[in-house]
Amino acid sequence: MAEQLGGDTLSAEALGMRLRVLRQKRQMTLDALAAQTDLDKSYISRVERGKKSPSLATLMRLSGALGVSVSELFGGSVGSEDIQVVRAGERVTVTPTGSGAPYLEALGIKSDKLSTFVLHPQEESQAVGHGSVHTGEECVYVLKGEVEVSFEGRRERLSAQDCVHFPGIVPHKIRRVGSAEAVVLVIVVNGDH
Structure with a gap:
């Protein structure tokens, strides 16, 4: 009805x-x-x-x-x-400690269930990932460049406009492929709320 x-x-x-x-x-x-x-x-x-x-x-x-x-x-x-609007200049940037280290921009959305970041992997050899696994789900969408998302026993190479979705409990790392700049949008839906 x-x-x-x-x-x-x-x-x-x-x-x-x-x-x-x-x-x-x-x-x-x-x-x-x-x-x-x-x-x-x-x-x-x-x-x-x-x-x-x-x-x-x-x-x-x-x-x-x-x-x-x-x-x-x-x-x-x-x-x-x-309805939340976060302007580009309002983002919080996690500054790298060493040269060539990756950095994150938190998009600033206030939510218990959703975390959003823009990730900038800086060096081809620098693996960027979560120190530990998390509950919920994660989606990685490539905005620019090429990245590799590695899981235990599996690697996925993604180009601009490609994305991968997976449970957060799966250990994973993200790294840039090649010398061109890579930018990815990371969306984490928390599963503990």
Whole structure:
């Protein structure tokens, strides 16, 4: 079933996903939301999975418990803090200690679940990687140049516009290939939140 909003149609799945994201953003469990709304936990779970379409009265109870408007629940508006713009000059750069060492630019996005960096490997022989593995997932997208991402027993050579996605628990290293500058975007989705 889909809800009609101002000419747009919102599916039960999309509404459920937005409800789940808003609940998790507030670090609220299903039990806590059920207690605040006097709704059954299993019913809220079915709404979040797109299996049930709530009434307007139920939507008002859910939005009230989450501290958002019904229109925000439908995606009609978002809080100004939900949209983050980080200008190039505002990035934090991790400066290398030795010449030819790689350096990172943190993109400055404030999120418990997402870390984003621009990595600049500087020397062909310099392997850049995480000192330890991490939970969650990682995606490496090559913006410029050529890099090699090595895993235990496997190496992937990537050129501009190539990317690789992998679980963070897999040990990995990134190095530049050749003498031309290489720049990669690293996106880490933390799995412990």
